[in-house]
Amino acid sequence: MxxxxxxxxxxxxxxxxxxxxxxxxxxxxxxxxxxxxxxxxxxxxxxxxxxxxxxxxxxxxxxxxxxxGTSPKLHDICFVKKGEGLKVERYDQYSFESLAYKYSGRKIEPMFVVLDPDNSPDMVSHKGQEFNYCLEGRMRVIVGKEVLDMEPGDSLYYNSTIPHKMVALDRKEAKFLTIILL
Missing domain, CATH: 1.10.260.40 (lambda repressor-like DNA-binding domains)
Structure with a gap:
């Protein structure tokens, strides 16, 4: 660990x-x-x-x-330079970067995500709703029984209590923006 x-x-x-x-x-x-x-x-x-x-x-x-281990302090505005988001290492298949971690009391969790093309994650679920916007590469999103292939510019909004996962396609990493309603 x-x-x-x-x-x-x-x-x-x-x-x-x-x-x-x-x-x-x-x-x-x-x-x-x-x-x-x-x-x-x-x-x-x-x-x-x-x-x-x-x-x-x-x-x-x-x-x-x-x-x-520290509390976010910003209340009115939070600016994060490219590459300076908080890295969240939770799964081998995903690389998360929190983009608003300095903002206190946020109602959404925006993250930049990179999918590893060599791994397929397990289905997950969590409270709230989720929005995904494909930025680069192609990705398959499975939400319950629905299977959707996304390309740059495609977006998806769904109930994140439904088990879901994202998988990179074409043996290339895929990058997307996700916004989770907390």
């Missing part, structure tokens, strides 16, 4: 202890088996982004606090 994953695990354990909850209470609240939650909290497994969102919501903290 890399150091970032260990740091995130340490922070979620700290939040639980500060709140006075047991692992069983938190795991039930976020819809996990206790042993699965315990593996995340003890940095034995990488924590899916969807679970991080659930934990942030459960503890009423900003996702940036869980990822970095």
């Amino acid at each position: 890399n150091e970032k994953v260990k740091d995130i695990a340490f922070r979620i354990k700290g939040l639980r202890l500060l709140a006075g909850y047991t692992e069983e209470e938190v795991s039930k609240a976020v819809g996990l088996k206790t042993d699965e939650y315990s593996r995340y909290e003890n940095a034995q497994d990488d924590i899916p982004v969807s679970i991080l969102y659930e934990l942030a919501d459960y503890y009423n903290v900003n996702m940036t606090e869980i990822l970095t």
Whole structure:
């Protein structure tokens, strides 16, 4: 496990202890088996982004606090230069870059995502709604039973509680913007 994953695990354990909850209470609240939650909290497994969102919501903290250990401070405007977004390493198949991590109290989570053409991710689901805009390459998006192939300029908006995944096509990485309504 890399150091970032260990740091995130340490922070979620700290939040639980500060709140006075047991692992069983938190795991039930976020819809996990206790042993699965315990593996995340003890940095034995990488924590899916969807679970991080659930934990942030459960503890009423900003996702940036869980990822970095610091609270976002900006309230009126947040400018992030190209390549300076917060890297979120959650899955081998996806490379996430949070584009508004400095903004406090945000209602959406915009991210730049790069799909690895050599890996196919598992289906995931999380609260809210999601918007994807294909920037480069081609990608297949599977939402429930729907299968959609996207090219640059194509967009998709869907209920993200439905299991979904994105896969790069043509053995080339694909890049897209995703905006998740929190």
